[in-house]
Amino acid sequence: MSPLAALLIRDMRIAVRVGGGALMGVLFFLVVVTLVPFAVGPDLALLKRIGPAILWLAALLASLLALDRLFAADHEDGSLDLILMSHAPLELVVAVKGVAHWLTTGLPLILAAPLSGLFLNLDAPAEAALVLTLLVGTPALTFIGLIGAAIAVALRRGGLLLAVIVLPLTVPVLIFGVAAANAAVVGPVPFGTPFTVLCALTLASLVVGPFAAAAALRQEME
Amino acid sequence: MRLSAVDLACHRGGRDVFVGLSFAVASGEAMAITGRNGAGKSSLLRTIVGLVRITHGQLALEGGDPELTIAEQAHYLGHQDALKPSLSVAENLRFWVGFLGARAVDIQPSLDAVGLDELADLPAAYLSAGQRRRLSIARLLAVKRPIWLLDEPTSTLDASAQQRLAGFMRTHLAEGGLILAASHGSIGLDGAQELRLGQATPSPLAASAPSPLVGEGWGGGSESGAIASTGAIRLTTPTTNPSPQRGGGERKTS
Numbered sequence: 001m002s003p004l005a006a007l008l009i010r011d012m013r014i015a016v017r018v019g020g021g022a023l024m025g026v027l028f029f030l031v032v033v034t035l036v037p038f039a040v041g042p043d044l045a046l047l048k049r050i051g052p053a054i055l056w057l058a059a060l061l062a063s064l065l066a067l068d069r070l071f072a073a074d075h076e077d078g079s080l081d082l083i084l085m086s087h088a089p090l091e092l093v094v095a096v097k098g099v100a101h102w103l104t105t106g107l108p109l110i111l112a113a114p115l116s117g118l119f120l121n122l123d124a125p126a127e128a129a130l131v132l133t134l135l136v137g138t139p140a141l142t143f144i145g146l147i148g149a150a151i152a153v154a155l156r157r158g159g160l161l162l163a164v165i166v167l168p169l170t171v172p173v174l175i176f177g178v179a180a181a182n183a184a185v186v187g188p189v190p191f192g193t194p195f196t197v198l199c200a201l202t203l204a205s206l207v208v209g210p211f212a213a214a215a216a217l218r219q220e221m222e
Numbered sequence: 223m224r225l226s227a228v229d230l231a232c233h234r235g236g237r238d239v240f241v242g243l244s245f246a247v248a249s250g251e252a253m254a255i256t257g258r259n260g261a262g263k264s265s266l267l268r269t270i271v272g273l274v275r276i277t278h279g280q281l282a283l284e285g286g287d288p289e290l291t292i293a294e295q296a297h298y299l300g301h302q303d304a305l306k307p308s309l310s311v312a313e314n315l316r317f318w319v320g321f322l323g324a325r326a327v328d329i330q331p332s333l334d335a336v337g338l339d340e341l342a343d344l345p346a347a348y349l350s351a352g353q354r355r356r357l358s359i360a361r362l363l364a365v366k367r368p369i370w371l372l373d374e375p376t377s378t379l380d381a382s383a384q385q386r387l388a389g390f391m392r393t394h395l396a397e398g399g400l401i402l403a404a405s406h407g408s409i410g411l412d413g414a415q416e417l418r419l420g421q422a423t424p425s426p427l428a429a430s431a432p433s434p435l436v437g438e439g440w441g442g443g444s445e446s447g448a449i450a451s452t453g454a455i456r457l458t459t460p461t462t463n464p465s466p467q468r469g470g471g472e473r474k475t476s
Contacts, residue, residue, distance in 0.1 A: 009317075
């Protein structure tokens with residue numbers, strides 16, 4: 001088994017075991033989305049209009065939830081030392097950890113999104129568009145989050161710092177994700193325009209995230 | 223194979239951890255690194271594997287694989303055991319074997335050797351400190367690497383496990399490996415050379431702030447003041463949050 005495959009399997013195993021972040025993220029997502037109709041009230045037109053934004057906000061917060069432990073846990077138990085010593089390039093290691101995190105927290109959110117869309121009065125085409133935007137956009141959230149996770153690795157309460165660092169960086173993803181979903185629900189902009197920008201943001205973050213996070217980790221471990 | 227250092231220095235956190243260090247360890251040889259707390263034993267091992275940057279001097283490995291760095295040919299057994307509590311004993315070991323690049327290794331003999339074969343399916347969270355250390359040692363046995371860097375390997379082991387570890391080390395040396403072990407006591411190997419750290423001049427900290435505790439028990443040294451105070455905190459209260467108790471503890475000891 002190659003080192004990176006071993007790491008992917010291990011991280012996914014840890015995430016789905018007791019104390020892992022996988023179930024926590026999706027439950028948090030569902031709770032936040034469920035609370036909104038109670039807070040807003042049964043105004044179906046309003047819910048439909050703000051639905052994509054609510055789902056996107058909940059997905060953003062849920063995908064940050066377990067992110068602060070991504071490198072901090074490995075740092076605390078000494079695994080990160082051995083990972084830094086290894087032959088595998090740190091950028092790829094970081095990317096693999098990001099992929100494992102997305103598969104265990106991002107993907108379940110996307111699977112749960114159609115269900116929670118029902119609470120927000122979204123019809124089938126709108127839900128399909130929303131799921132598509134989340135599928136394309138949530139990897140960007142994870143990979144931008146990697147940078148914050150790497151910066152906060154040696155801090156005791158890294159989670160708070162992580163949110164402060166990462167949330168501003170995710171604003172473009174949020175804007176174009178919600179814009180694309182809204183375009184499909186209410187128009188008038190064609191779906192393709194914001195969606196293409198969202199794809200571009202994700203591709204850029206897939207490249208920049210691992211390099212920035214690896215640089216932060218190297219700096220931090222000195 | 224020969225690992226040698228010439229005039230090695232390490233500067234961390236605004237002070238010299240060690241300076242002017244020279245040593246050489248060849249295949250089949252072991253070196254015990256001794257010295258008081260804070261003398262730089264762990265820093266030296268971390269410097270060798272590249273986790274701490276070398277400030278000055280040279281570190282060279284002759285006769286190793288030229289394609290690989292020293293770290294990639296070394297096992298580092300640090301203070302932490304690098305285990306995930308939610309994974310089982312076998313899963314933890316299998317991960318490290320896979321990650322360290324060994325192909326199709328049967329982990330069973332290594333688990334047998336450290337006496338954890340019966341616990342292979344137990345989550346690592348349930349292991350005692352000594353068992354956790356034994357599981358980390360199993361990593362050294364499962365993946366063959368010529369250089370072993372051990373940071374106080376015997377610290378949590380009972381007498382029989384210490385003897386077993388000494389046996390593993392003798393086998394490793396007989397197979398042409400080399401071992402550097404930081405230790406306070408004996409590492410259980412005859413004929414190991416010793417590198418004493420911390421013979422340097424006392425630091426300004428110890429000279430300018432002589433507290434009774436530093437003077438009596440802990441010996442002069444650059445980090446001794448810090449160690450003494452954290453030791454006092456740990457004696458009186460296990461929590462780390464500042465509380466009136468902590469202040470009391472410090473008063474009592476100084």
